Amino acid sequence: MNTRTWSIARFPQEGANAFxxxxxxxxxxxxxxxxxxxSMTGTxxxxxxxxxTTLPRWFAWGTGLWLTGSYLRLHVAHGSTRREFLQRSTVYLVAFAILLGCLITLGFLLEWALYAATGLRHPLATEPAALVTQILPTYILIFGVWSAVGTLVAAGYRRLAGTGLLITIPVGVATVVLTEDALDTRYLGKWIGFDLSLIGSLPVGVAIGVAGFLVALAGTWALCRDVAVPGTGV
Incomplete structure (x- = not known):
């Protein structure tokens, strides 16, 4: 593996984004x-x-888990440093979140068109432009945070085994709950009576989402910075 040049389209494995x-x-x-x-059988x-959108969230989390859990060892074994891998992973997670956010938004737009074609009013917006401005930044951040939390959990396990899971899973859940509720999705907070949606501000929600993403990545970097990589001798 060339440690000086790399392509995000082929990181961490060629075909991952197409998949x-x-x-x-x-x-x-x-x-x-x-x-x-x-629509044919009811209202x-x-x-x-x-x-x-529940399954795509867990797909993003699993991608982060898979990225650090499976590919850190492989890339280090082929000549990359931990720092290089973490830098590339950070860029990849940002691009991956944007990709998933765009795909989810496209799904909402196609659903809006389907509703309009059948004479139904979409419950989230009357105009497609409103869907884009509301949905796109929200889901880019949601997928970014979920995938970053996945890398954090994998890093915790790789560094500290079971103890790492006891530390990173609660931190990850708290990060996801804060982000989801700040962005007014209440995806997890509704089950535990936690609600930040009263802030009613997308910019504030975006700021909290960015902070959550950075916190999860900072934890991953701290845990992986000098973690032993079995089978590589480094």
């Missing part, structure tokens, strides 16, 4: 099918695509 797009396409077609069936009172 994410293909998964999105299959998942979206499934949700479209469900939407059509529901669509909410965004079905919005309710289907």
């Amino acid at each position: 994410a797009v293909l998964l999105w396409l299959g998942y979206f077609l499934l949700i479209v099918g469900i939407t059509v069936v529901v 669509v009172g909410e965004s079905i695509w919005g309710n289907a």
Whole structure:
């Protein structure tokens, strides 16, 4: 592996981003099918695509977990330093969050068009432009935080085994809850009665989301900076 030049399109493994797009396409077609069936047999009172964003969240988390858990050792074994790997991982997670955020937003826009074609009003917005301004920054940050938390948990386990999980999982859950509620999704906070959505400000929510992403990455860097990588001798 060349440690001086690299391509985000081939990091951490060639085809990873194309695989994410293909998964999105299959998942979206499934949700479209469900939407059509529901609209034909009953009343669509909410965004079905919005309710289907749970799985992409966990996909983002799993990607972060997989990135640090599986590829740190591989890249170090092929000549990269831990610092180089972490730098590339940071760039990759930002690009990955933007990619997923754009795909989710595209899903909402296609759902809006489907609703409009069948004479239904989309419950989140009357105009597609409003969907973009509301959904895109929100989901870019959500996926960024979930994936960064995944890297944090993997780094905690790699560095401290079970103790690392006891530390990083609560930190990760708190980071996700703060971000989701600050962005007014209440994805996890509603189950524990936690609510920051009263702030009612997208810029404040974005600031909290960026802070959560940076905190998770800082924890990952701290844990991986000099962690032993079995089988590499370094």
